[in-house]
Amino acid sequence: MTETALPLTASQLVLRAKQRELEAVRQLAQRTELVDAIGRLIHGLQRERGATSVWLASGGQRFAEVRTQAMAEADQAEQVLRQQLAGQLAPEQAAGAPLLTLMAWVLMGLEQLPALRAQVARQQLDAAASVAAYSRLIAGPVELIFHIADAARLPAASRLLVALLHLVQANEAAGQERALGAVLFASGRCAQAQQQRVLHLIDAQERSLQVFADFAEPALRSDWEARQLTPEAARLERLRRTLAMARPEAPLDTRHSDDWFEVSSQRIDALWQLQLDLMARLRAECESQSRQAEQDLQDSEGLLQGLRRHPPQHAGAVARFFEADPAAQPVPGPDAVAPAADNAALMALLQEQAARLARMEAELDNARRTLHERKVIERAKGVLMSRLGMTEEAAFRALQKTSMDQNRRLLDVAEATLSLPDFAFGPTPGVPHV
Amino acid sequence: MTETALPLTASQLVLRAKQRELEAVRQLAQRTELVDAIGRLIHGLQRERGATSVWLASGGQRFAEVRTQAMAEADQAEQVLRQQLAGQLAPEQAAGAPLLTLMAWVLMGLEQLPALRAQVARQQLDAAASVAAYSRLIAGPVELIFHIADAARLPAASRLLVALLHLVQANEAAGQERALGAVLFASGRCAQAQQQRVLHLIDAQERSLQVFADFAEPALRSDWEARQLTPEAARLERLRRTLAMARPEAPLDTRHSDDWFEVSSQRIDALWQLQLDLMARLRAECESQSRQAEQDLQDSEGLLQGLRRHPPQHAGAVARFFEADPAAQPVPGPDAVAPAADNAALMALLQEQAARLARMEAELDNARRTLHERKVIERAKGVLMSRLGMTEEAAFRALQKTSMDQNRRLLDVAEATLSLPDFAFGPTPGVPHV
Structure with a gap:
């Protein structure tokens, strides 16, 4: 059952x-590579979604080449x-x-692509339905990043993973915003449901980027702030305002369509560059942790071998273990055991x-609470x-409204919602049960 | 790197x-056996602690045989x-x-025994110091049970482990109470520090047993309630009251000494019986879960083999995946992917x-929150x-006082304490830093 010969010693366990x-x-380093691959797939599918929605909205006239290229990238x-x-x-993973x-779900989704x-090729979908389908395909890989972040147990890397997850979410909301906005402008009419969805997506980006800023390192935060000070960012804000202020079903100027695609693409590119920088930081963190853990293991092996060569004297050793004042032991548990002289x-x-x-466990608390x-x-x-x-x-x-009306944290409202019995919601509409 | 031939399929991942x-x-079943062994060691050390404190308090006159027997049990x-x-x-563990x-700490402690x-044999310790030393030795194994409960991820078993941990803690507080009370009665004087400690231990038992009752199954709860309705329990309460009401440093009737040891031992035995019952429930739960997981794996293998023998038709299959209304998908993540016809x-x-x-993850929440x-x-x-x-x-x-004075949850007060900067506590007394 185990390769370790009995009797088991404390020093064996320390080394293990x-x-x-x-x-x-x-x-975790290996998982980080998985996260990188997931991020690249999401990015590829987002590009394909964007190009596809323009292609469909233009009746197959525009972006055919961009779409072909995006599909090849997604396939790779x-x-x-x-x-x-x-x-x-x-x-060992x-x-x-x-x-x-969750990995099986993601593969299953890809098998439907x-x-x-x-x-799409037969133009059997309209642009909005295509955006919805791609968005659901992308939701799986995003959830996978969440799960990997949730399972990570190294404080610095966990914080970076939480920052990354929220950056990916912001990027995904930005991607949906680009695609939906493109559909709206290309259609020349401000369909109300899609307008509301765009506003929701803008709001969702802000919330995700706030969490990103809370967990990313200062250098990455200022990196992002710098990237937002561009003329394109200002043009995007003006077009967003046009969409936000338009009355439902009012006409939209179709000439904005290209401009919208261009400036929202630049926002997405900026977010993507930021994501690449964050990934590089995550890799560097894993490498540095890995070197440190290797060194630590080597040092400990050396120390314990030294102990075996020069066995400590047992005779006359005072069991200090039992003498220290219990009140002087700061943390219960392991620290309740004080050094023995031998x-x-x-x-x-x-x-x-x-x-x-x-200490690591305590440092993890914040990241885990957010997740x-x-x-x-x-x-x-x-x-x-x-x-x-x-x-x-x-x-x-x-x-959100309940949270604001009742002046309670969103988390508390969500927990209260989950604890309501089923009948509190009244008769079920015709929704299939899982 | 893996025994699975590429390309990887969703059904491989499902089976895995x-x-x-x-x-x-x-x-978890194996860990449950470890918990059982830890519980028995704690029980043995508690018996040894109790007998040793009487032996020391009587100047080596009484309980010599009980002590020898307890040591043999602890060794086993x-x-x-x-x-x-x-x-x-x-x-695979x-x-x-x-x-x-933590396991290394426990072994290290046992090596000091x-x-x-x-x-003790040379009577170089007084009874109170011996109780303190044994209690610190026992703290390690208790912490180990906490850690195992914290790492468990099966809802029903996790709940039983949380109940068990708190039962063990109650039992440990009862054991310390017995040993300290025995020292107090045997000394014939109500030393204030030890009196305060006994009251704290009684309070700690109540709190732990409350959590036990919250997490144990109804049958075990009523089991414990029945065990408390004994004449010995009433005698223990009277002696507890004697200790609680005594003025600090006032004389105590040494004739109560034997009676105290007897009735508090019966309480400990009752708690121990309850612990054995709970362990049996935990084992049964692991076995039933194990059988279910085996059956589930077999069924899935059969189903997926059937699929391979009768490959579904690809041609003409409608990708329902992309058609379902996203709003009809109850849970984001995996459920955002709807069935494909093929x-x-x-x-x-x-x-x-x-x-x-x-569902399991959600059911775990309560146990994890308590831990x-x-x-x-x-x-x-x-x-x-x-x-x-x-x-x-x-x-x-x-x-506790801050919690009551400020009408805040104990958890909130504890979190606030942890978030205070070091200087909030003023200059450090002469306590070694870890």
Whole structure:
């Protein structure tokens, strides 16, 4: 069952813990590559979605070449992602059932892509339906990044992953905004449902970018602030205002269509560049953690071998262990055990290790709380959508309004929604149950 | 890197997820055996602590035989525990660095036990110091149970582990209460510090048993209620009142000493019986989950093999995937992907799996919140102990009093304490830093 000969010693366990730390860092480094591949696939599909919506809205006249190129890029990203996903099956990756299930969903979605493209090619979908289909395809990979961030246990990398997830979400909202806005301007009419959705997407970007700013490092934050000070950003804001102020079903100037696509593409490119910078930081963080964990393991091995060569004197050793004042032990648990004189070096190593792991655990709290909050809010939105037949943005607005009206945190409102019994929602509309 | 031949398919991932679920159940079953061994070691050390304190308080006159027997039992429990710990080194157990570090602490503590016993044998410790030393030795294994409960991811078993942890904590507080009360009665004088500690321990038992009752099943709860309706329980309450009402440093009737030991031992035995019942429930739960996961894996394998023998028709298949109304999808993420006609069976399997995992995750919330609360409160106590040199009970009372005075939850007060900067606590007393 184990390669370790009995009897088991404390120093064996300390070394094994150090090995496990190194393995965990390497596993996260591998997951980071998976995140990179997911990010590139999402980016490719977003480009394909944007080009496809213009192509469909123009009756197959415009962006045919851009679309072909975007499809090729998405296909290439898919191949890389498939390799990364296959790598996650390795036992040392320790991918759990939820991650594997989500990976299966993503593959399942990708297996539907040829059928979607065929429908588009035959122009059997309108532009808005195509945007919706691509957006649902993209939701799976985004969720996968969420799950990877949620499973990460290294504070600095976890913070960067939380920042990345929210940047990807902002980018996805920006991508949907570009595609929907393009459809609206190209159609020459401000359809109300799509106008509302665009406003929701602008709002969602702001919220996601706020979380990004909370978790990214200052250099990346100022990077993003600098990228927003462009003439194109100002032009985008003017066009956004045009969309926001238009009365429902009022005519829109179709000449804005190209301009909209150009300036919203530049916003997306800026977000994408930021994402690449963030990925580079994440990689560097994993590499630095990995080197440190290797060094730490080596040092500990050396120290413990030294101990074995010069065994400490047992005779006459005072068990200081039991003498220290319990009240002087700051943290219960491991720290309740004080150094014994006969192997103080091992004890010091263990104490340092326990204190470091406890510190890491405490540092993780903030990232985990943010992810937990997102999870609870998504779940509450899901309940409102399934029980009351609401759209996603209506569900979010209902939670937000309750939060503001009752002066309660959004998280508390979401938790309260989840704890309501089914009958509180009245008779179910004709929605299939999962 | 992986035994799976490319290209990777969604159905491979679904099966792998099912396998991982089965592995996770088996891993938890193995951890449950570890918890059992830890529980038995704690029980043995508690008996040894009780007998030792009477033996020391009587100047080596009484309980010599009981003590010898208790030591033999503790030694036996230690051997079983060492085997269980060695089993945790197996790769399939996937014990992480924090668990391994904690295991090392526990072993380290056990390696000090012979030195403690030698000090006791030479009567170099007084009874109170011996109780303190044994109590610190026991704190490590209790923390190990906490960690195992915290790492568990199966809702029903997690709830039972949370109940078990709090039962063990109640039992440990009861054990310390017995030992300290025995010292007080045997000394014939009500030392104030120890009197305060006994009252704190009684309070701690109530709090732990409340959490036990919240998480245990109704049958176990009524089991415990029935066990408390004994004449011995009433005698214990009378003696507790005697201790509580005594003025500090007032004389105590030494004739109560035996009676105290007898009735508090009966309380501990009742708690121990309850713990055995709870362990049996936990084992049964793991076995039932394991059988279910095996069946589930078999069924899925059969279903997917059937699919391969009768490949679904691709031609003419409508990609329903993209047609369903997004608003009709109740939960974002996996559920944003709707069934495709060409492999609806796999899609249904995947949907069922995703919904089940999401439900499990939601059901885990309550157990995890309770464990998180304990962790934050322990950490805040540790900060007060190390920064202000408080004892454990003084630290807890300070948190509790702030909570009541300010009408805030204990968790909020603990979190606020942790977020205070170091200088808020003033100059550090002479306490070693970790």
